[in-house]
Amino acid sequence: SGINAEYGGYEVVSSDADDNFLRKAREVKQERPELAGWQIGVGDWLDLNSAEVTHPEEGYDAIICIGNSIVALPDFEGENRTHIKAIQNFKDLLKVGGVLIIDHRNFDLAWLTGKQLQNHARICTTRRTGSLT
Numbered sequence: 001s002g003i004n005a006e007y008g009g010y011e012v013v014s015s016d017a018d019d020n021f022l023r024k025a026r027e028v029k030q031e032r033p034e035l036a037g038w039q040i041g042v043g044d045w046l047d048l049n050s051a052e053v054t055h056p057e058e059g060y061d062a063i064i065c066i067g068n069s070i071v072a073l074p075d076f077e078g079e080n081r082t083h084i085k086a087i088q089n090f091k092d093l094l095k096v097g098g099v100l101i102i103d104h105r106n107f108d109l110a111w112l113t114g115k116q117l118q119n120h121a122r123i124c125t126t127r128r129t130g131s132l133t
Contacts (some may be wrong), residue, residue: 015051021071045073045086059095066103073107092102 016022022040029035043051075082090100 005107011039011056013039013041013053013055015041015045015048017042045089046082048089055093056095057101060093060098062099062101063090063094063097064101064103065090066101070102070104102104 016023016025022042025038025040029038029040039053041052043053048055070083070086073083073086077085087100087102094100
């Protein structure tokens with residue numbers, strides 16, 4: 001997704017705690033000069049302020065969490081509290097009026113069962129109060 005956004009003229013920032021994802025993303029960036037502006041860094045969704053990327057002071061226009069990402073995050077605290085904390089952290093980095101898109105397809109389950117994935121994207125926006133809707 002970082003690749004597609006770069007082609008669209010957007011400034012793209014990607015963070016992940018998974019070394020394999022980071023390695024692959026950096027390889028793609030290195031092979032493609034047009035992606036030179038793509039920021040890629042280590043980041044923990046439970047503490048995004050410490051991510052090794054530069055966040056825009058005014059906040060992001062959009063944060064996109066795609067594929068298996070959110071379902072791959074272990075629920076360390078139970079009752080989805082870890083997921084809620086991560087989503088709150090995403091929201092905190094959005095500018096007012098920014099958009100948070102979460103595609104929560106479980107690709108592992110689809111691979112194991114052979115069933116086709118359905119559309120499971122959720123879109124939230126921030127209002128003037130900064131609350132998620």
